[in-house]
Amino acid sequence: MKILYQSIVLALIIFTTHKSFSNDEPVYFTDKNQEQRYYSLIEEVRCLVCQNQSLADSNAPLAQDLRNEIFKMIKSEKSNSQIIEFLVERYGDFVLYRPPLKDNTWLLWFGPFLFLIIAVTTAIIFIKKQSQNNTIDN
């Protein structure tokens, strides 16, 4: 019973203090739609300081600044494509987790399918050869 009580207290401490460590300016939206756009946008944009985190995940000061910037842009009625353009103009396509299809990104988009085709063809050839060998053996 004592352990249960202690763990509840510990859990409360952990989960209630968590928020207060964030240095972000608080974001308040009156419009539900804007709020949704904000949260989906910050998931879509890469933090350039810690490159495998999105703006939503990262604690880096630059990520905070960019979150604030996106917040301000949404508040001032900028569209998603305008916000994306703003970021790409400054940081390049690399900030987008889903980069646009371009000459230098087609390998990124279609490379996996290319490898899949190669793998499947190799497998088919291999299996055919095996079954041929088997019939000869029999």
Place this chain on the structure above:
Amino acid sequence: MIRYLFPLTIFVGLTVLFIYGLQNDPRYVPSPLINKIAPEFTLPSLHNPESNISVDDIKGAVSLINVWASWCVACRLEHPILNEAVKKYHLNLYGLNYKDKRTNALIWLENLGNPYIESAYDEYGNVGIDYGVYGVPETFLLDKKGVIRYKHIGPIDKRQFDDIIMPLIKKLEQES
């Protein structure tokens, strides 16, 4: 024979790919600002808060804009190179003091030397965002028309300054 050569070729191919991959620096992200006019800014001067520095004051001659901060450890590494470079060459070197405390920045320059003609004080990092700054120190090279021709991310070492930046400056100075 082919049976053994096939995996070997794949192995060698992958090794070459991985060695190539390891030599790429993932922190280096090509800037979309290259060959674009340097973004506008007007900021207070670090030393004289009442007077402003704008990008138009910098444009007109081949110049370097170095983004630095007193909290930036790598800037400390780069600083002696810049100090030496301005002594050795005739350089238009400007500073962009990025998200810093003014007093800290001033003390930093006093202790370590001030290679900059002037430093602009970007307290909130807004100009940094316009310049796509993500890892201080960063250095931008502007040609005579105010077009960004080169960007260096991270501290410049002596060899990079002498072998990459200085020849580029000389080349840009030849341009009309």
